[in-house]
């Protein structure tokens with residue numbers, strides 16, 4: 001299989017965790033931001049990474065959107081499974097996955113790029129990196145008011161996730177599910193922000209454990 005990605009994208013990290021969990025061999029192809037659209041649109045009709053190319057004789061040529069990729073992988077390689085086997089648990093796991101994907105992944109992006117433009121400039125102060133940060137902030141309309149809203153959304157999300165993750169290694173049921181994979185991938189950009197590291201140590205312990213379980217290198221900040 002081949003994963004079309006941006007190496008820094010947390011949505012791509014989520015899919016790498018899933019591939020690693022299932023121990024599926026794959027190669028990555030790092031796309032150039034901007035030019036990526038011309039490659040992706042004809043393949044999946046979307047302009048976002050990740051896109052998976054299964055490269056098999058049967059089945060789809062390409063699968064776009066990280067949630068759809070997770071669904072595809074469970075059908076392609078059923079074992080080890082992340083299906084819990086009880087419909088209520090599975091429904092909750094996919095609901096959490098969708099919420100993390102649509103709402104929380106966006107909020108972490110806002111906080112991360114706001115940090116990179118301010119206190120976190122030293123992470124990479126080069127002209128190229130700072131220009132990229134500016135472009136992303138413009139592209140996603142990352143304004144101070146929207147960063148404040150994202151911070152509030154994350155506070156609520158982490159209070160909710162902490163209820164479970166502080167007590168149990170799993171967000172739903174008795175094994176790793178798509179909810180854990182999505183949370184570990186999509187919250188990983190917070191590992192670089194000192195305030196989050198101080199306030200939510202349990203979050204980064206869990207992110208680290210899931211990365212180890214899935215044989216995925218740790219995100220920046222945890223390495």
Ligand SMILES: N[C@@H](CCC(=O)N[C@@H](CS)C(=O)NCC(=O)O)C(=O)O
Pocket residue numbers: 006009010011012047048049050064065066067101
């Ligand atoms: N819901 C999508 C979100 C993916 C996403 O937002 N990808 C970003 C990188 S983190 C992207 O490709 N942005 C480029 C663009 O929008 O053109 C998914 O789960 O795959």
